[in-house]
Amino acid sequence: MSATAVRTPAPVSDPPGARSKRLKGAGLGVLAWVVGLLFFLPIAWMALTSFHSEADAATNPPSFTAALTLDGYREFFGAGGGASPWPALINSTVASLTSTLLVLVLALPAAYALSIRPVKKWTDVLFFFLSTKMLPAVAGLLPLYLFAKNTGLLDNIWLLVVLYTSMNLPIAVWMMQSFLAEVPVAVIEAAQLDGAKLPTVLARIVAPIAAPGIAATALICFIFSWNELLFARVLTGVVAETAPVFLTSFITSQGLFLAKVCAASLVISLPVLAAGFAAQDKLVQGLSLGAVK
Incomplete structure (x- = not known):
């Protein structure tokens, strides 16, 4: 009886270029982590500094082992006899949310007309909308100030609502046009x-399908309105003061109170961070909508 030779299977070699692709993917992953850390480090440093005392926050080089305290947050919320931030935070919330809602109400029909029911030379219309963002904001500051002064609208929060709506409407129409172009016309x-009329079509058909794009547009408009400083600084005083304007009040001739400024910056940034975290799924879907045909 003859012995049979046992053959061992030959090792499976990687297809040509597979190793280089894996190395390239790993390198891109490491690069993404490095870039992410570079963006995160300033925020982490600001958060750590906000829990230091003013003396420890002003040391150079900074001390990582300094004692932690909530004094910066107490002073920001007026515990030391300073001004309360709540009126400014409420003003920013009202101006940002109201202007964002108005932008969505106005931008949705306009984007519908330019995408699903396109008008003639619709690309020229989009370029006109976008060209309004090319004007430097400071160029329109004096006319707006004179208009607000002559109409008695200085230090009025509703003037900021109208301004933020008009400022964010062009970019909202531009964004939503690309999102609504992906809505199936057959539906x-x-x-x-x-028998559905246009309002019903927009509310029950178009809006649910394009919800990720609408959420992304709303979040961007909210961020732009919340962070706006130039017009709020010039056109408001005490009654309609917004959060960014209130933040600048901590920079005085007496010096820069670094711990208090970091605490105030972190608190004022929380609404934007919370909105981005809550809408992160729809934000990613909206920003990637239409990227792959």
């Missing part, structure tokens, strides 16, 4: 055959 036509 809209089927709804119209069933």
